[in-house]
Amino acid sequence: MKRDRLISVLTVAVAMFAATAQAEPDPQAGETVFRACKACHQIGEGAKNRVGPHLNDLNGRTAGTLDGFRYSKAMQDAGAQGLVWTDETLDAFLADPKSYVPKTKMGYRGLKDPQDRVNLIAYLARFSPDAVIHPSNAGYDLDPAILAIKGDVEYGEYLSGDCKTCHQADGSVQGMPSITGWPEEDFIVAMHAYKNKSRTHPVMQMMAGRLTNEEIAALAAYFGGLQ
Amino acid sequence: MVKLNRRLFLGTSAAALGTLAAPAVMAAAHGKPRVIVIGGGAGGATAARYIAKDSDGAIDVTLVEPSRTYFSCFFSNLYLGGFKEMDDLGHTYGTLAAAYGINVIHDWAVDVDPDGKTVSLAGGATLPYDKLILSPGIDFIDGAVEGWGVEAQNKMPHAYKAGSQTELLKAQVMAMPQGGTFAMVAPPNPYRCPPGPYERVSMIAHVLKAHNPTAKILIADPKEKFSKQGLFQEGWNTHYAGMVDWVGGDFGGGNVSVDPEAMTMTIDGEKTKVDVCNVIPAMKAGRIAEMAGVTDGNWAPVNAVDLSSKANADIHVLGDSAEQGDMPKSGFSANSQAKVCANAVRGALTGSTVFPARFSNTCWSLIAENDGVKVGATYEATPEKIATLEGFISQTGEDSATRKATYEESEGWYSGIVADMFG
Structure with missing residues (x-):
C-alpha cells in the first residue's frame, strides 16, 4: 500500500471515531431505535400501559410509581430507594437493565451502543412535559x-x-x-x-x-x- | 393453584403416616378413579402433578418413587464443570403431596400385574390402579461394554443417573494426576440425552484446563456422528485445543473393552492406561416396564396420541423408556409427553375434554463458560409415531453475546421445568 493512501485511510478512521464520540443526540435516529421498545411500551398522545408502562413524562418520574401499572418488586424497591429517571439513569439502565435493576420484569437484553442510547433518550425526552407528538402504536398493525x-x-x-x-x-x-x-x-x-x-x-x-x-x-x- | 379439598388433604396426611398400607383402602373409600405413576422424574412428576391439579381432587393420584430427593440428570454436567452445586440439582416431593394432594410413596415398585391391574411395592403393599403411568427412566444393558458391570461402577462410574455417581466422577477428575487421561465410553443410539456425553466432555475439559492443563480426554464412541457434533467440535477446538481425542465408530470406537482393575481401556486392539474412565453403557427401558409386559426389545412402544402402551391400553409409558418415534430421550421431552398423557388419562377417567396431542423439545448444552448452544423441535402425533414438525439448531460461529444469552436461557428453562414438575 502506498504511504499517502495509508495516511488518508488513517485520517478518515480518526475522523469517523471523533464524529462518533462527539455526535449530538439525534432524536430522529432515536425513534428508529425505539422500534424495538414498541412491542411493550407506548409513548405519545393516548399512550397506555401495555406489557410495559407508557413512557410519557418519563423524565423526572420516580421508578416504579406510575399509577395503574403492575411493576416488579425490584422496580418498586428501586424507586423506594430513590431511583428517578433522568438522562443519566436511563443511560445506565438501558445499557444493561438486568444489572442496573436486578430482577426487573423488563425482558430486554440492553442497548450496547452508547450513541443509540443517547439518541433514544433524546427521543424519549420529546414526550416529557409540554412535548406532545402523535401517538406511536405502530407494530399493532395486525389484521x-x-x-x-x-x-x-x-x-x-x-x-x-x-x-x-x-x-x-x-x-x-x-x-x-x-x-x-x-x-x-x-x-x-x-x-x-x-x-x-x-x-x-x-x-x-x-x-x-x-x-x-x-x-x-x-x-x-x-x-x-x-x- | 389447585383448590385444596379438606378431605383429600387429610387423607393424604393419613397416607403419609401409614405409608404402605393406607393407599388401597383410601382409594376404595373414595370410590374415585385411581392413577399410579411410577417414577418421579421429568415425566412422572409432571404427569402426577397435572392430573392432580387439573382433576381438582376427582382422581386419586399415587406417585411411587424410591428417592426422597430427586437429583436432575439435566444440568448434572454443569455440576461436573463447576457451574452448579449438587444441592442446586436436588428437589423433593413435599409440594406435590401438600399442595396437590398426591400420595407420594417412597418405595420401589417391584412388579405389575396387568390383568389384576395392581402394582406391588418392595415394602409389601399391593396398589390397585385404573390407569398406570410408567416413567422409570433408563437401565443399562448387561454386558454392553466388555469388562464393565454395575459392580465396577465405583472404579469406572457411569454417572448417567445423577447423584452419588456424579459426585464420584467429579472427585475422580479432581484427583487425576497432572497430564493424566480421562477416558469415556460413549453409548450407542438410542440413549438418554443425546448431547449429554459431549457436554460432559466439554465440562470435564473446562475443569482440566484450569486444574490440569496437560491432561488428555479420550472418547471411544460406537457412533460415526453425534448430536450437535459441529458445535461441540468447534467449541473443543476453540476452548480446549489439542485436549480432546474422539474415536468414532468408523475408526473402531465401537470395538472397546475396559479393565476396571488395571484401569485400562482398549479401543480396536490398542490398550491405553487411563486415570478416570467414565463408562456410559448401552441403555434400555427401566426394568419395571419390562415387568409390566410393555417392552418389545429394549424399549416400550407407545401410541403417539396419548403415550399409551401398544401392548396395554391402561398402561402409559413416558420419557426415556418409551419408543415413541422422533423425540430425543430428554427431560424436556418427558415433561412434554407427560402433559399430553395427563390430559388423555384425565379425559378417559373423568370425561374432561381431550385436546389434540402436541409435543416440543429443546436441549441446551454448555461448551465452556457462557458458551451455550441449543437444538429443538416441535412434534405431532401421527398414527405411526411422534413425528417432527419443525426444528432449529444453534449455528457455528455465533457471537459470544448470543452464546451467553443461550446459556442464561438454559438456566431459565431449568427453573421453569423444575417448577412444572414439582410445583
Whole structure:
C-alpha cells in the first residue's frame, strides 16, 4: 500500500471515531431505535400501559410509581430507594437493565451502543412535559379480525403446557420473561411477531410457528387471566 | 393453584403416616378413579402433578418413587464443570403431596400385574390402579461394554443417573494426576440425552484446563456422528485445543473393552492406561416396564396420541423408556409427553375434554463458560409415531453475546421445568 493512501485511510478512521464520540443526540435516529421498545411500551398522545408502562413524562418520574401499572418488586424497591429517571439513569439502565435493576420484569437484553442510547433518550425526552407528538402504536398493525378472536381459556390452559416448561406459571421471572397478566392484544401481537419471524428468538419462532390464530388467542386469554 | 379439598388433604396426611398400607383402602373409600405413576422424574412428576391439579381432587393420584430427593440428570454436567452445586440439582416431593394432594410413596415398585391391574411395592403393599403411568427412566444393558458391570461402577462410574455417581466422577477428575487421561465410553443410539456425553466432555475439559492443563480426554464412541457434533467440535477446538481425542465408530470406537482393575481401556486392539474412565453403557427401558409386559426389545412402544402402551391400553409409558418415534430421550421431552398423557388419562377417567396431542423439545448444552448452544423441535402425533414438525439448531460461529444469552436461557428453562414438575 502506498504511504499517502495509508495516511488518508488513517485520517478518515480518526475522523469517523471523533464524529462518533462527539455526535449530538439525534432524536430522529432515536425513534428508529425505539422500534424495538414498541412491542411493550407506548409513548405519545393516548399512550397506555401495555406489557410495559407508557413512557410519557418519563423524565423526572420516580421508578416504579406510575399509577395503574403492575411493576416488579425490584422496580418498586428501586424507586423506594430513590431511583428517578433522568438522562443519566436511563443511560445506565438501558445499557444493561438486568444489572442496573436486578430482577426487573423488563425482558430486554440492553442497548450496547452508547450513541443509540443517547439518541433514544433524546427521543424519549420529546414526550416529557409540554412535548406532545402523535401517538406511536405502530407494530399493532395486525389484521383487526385476528385481534378480535375470542380465545378459549380452557384450550389455552392445555396449550400453555408448552410454555410452562420454561416460563413460570406464577409470573415470576427466574431467567425467562414473565408472560402472565399481559393485555391480550399485546400477547397476540408478540406471538404473531414470532410466528412471522419479525421477532428473532429461535425457540419462540418455533413454538409460535405451529400456533393457529385461534390458538394464539386462546393462550392470550389464558395467560392474560393469570396474575 | 389447585383448590385444596379438606378431605383429600387429610387423607393424604393419613397416607403419609401409614405409608404402605393406607393407599388401597383410601382409594376404595373414595370410590374415585385411581392413577399410579411410577417414577418421579421429568415425566412422572409432571404427569402426577397435572392430573392432580387439573382433576381438582376427582382422581386419586399415587406417585411411587424410591428417592426422597430427586437429583436432575439435566444440568448434572454443569455440576461436573463447576457451574452448579449438587444441592442446586436436588428437589423433593413435599409440594406435590401438600399442595396437590398426591400420595407420594417412597418405595420401589417391584412388579405389575396387568390383568389384576395392581402394582406391588418392595415394602409389601399391593396398589390397585385404573390407569398406570410408567416413567422409570433408563437401565443399562448387561454386558454392553466388555469388562464393565454395575459392580465396577465405583472404579469406572457411569454417572448417567445423577447423584452419588456424579459426585464420584467429579472427585475422580479432581484427583487425576497432572497430564493424566480421562477416558469415556460413549453409548450407542438410542440413549438418554443425546448431547449429554459431549457436554460432559466439554465440562470435564473446562475443569482440566484450569486444574490440569496437560491432561488428555479420550472418547471411544460406537457412533460415526453425534448430536450437535459441529458445535461441540468447534467449541473443543476453540476452548480446549489439542485436549480432546474422539474415536468414532468408523475408526473402531465401537470395538472397546475396559479393565476396571488395571484401569485400562482398549479401543480396536490398542490398550491405553487411563486415570478416570467414565463408562456410559448401552441403555434400555427401566426394568419395571419390562415387568409390566410393555417392552418389545429394549424399549416400550407407545401410541403417539396419548403415550399409551401398544401392548396395554391402561398402561402409559413416558420419557426415556418409551419408543415413541422422533423425540430425543430428554427431560424436556418427558415433561412434554407427560402433559399430553395427563390430559388423555384425565379425559378417559373423568370425561374432561381431550385436546389434540402436541409435543416440543429443546436441549441446551454448555461448551465452556457462557458458551451455550441449543437444538429443538416441535412434534405431532401421527398414527405411526411422534413425528417432527419443525426444528432449529444453534449455528457455528455465533457471537459470544448470543452464546451467553443461550446459556442464561438454559438456566431459565431449568427453573421453569423444575417448577412444572414439582410445583
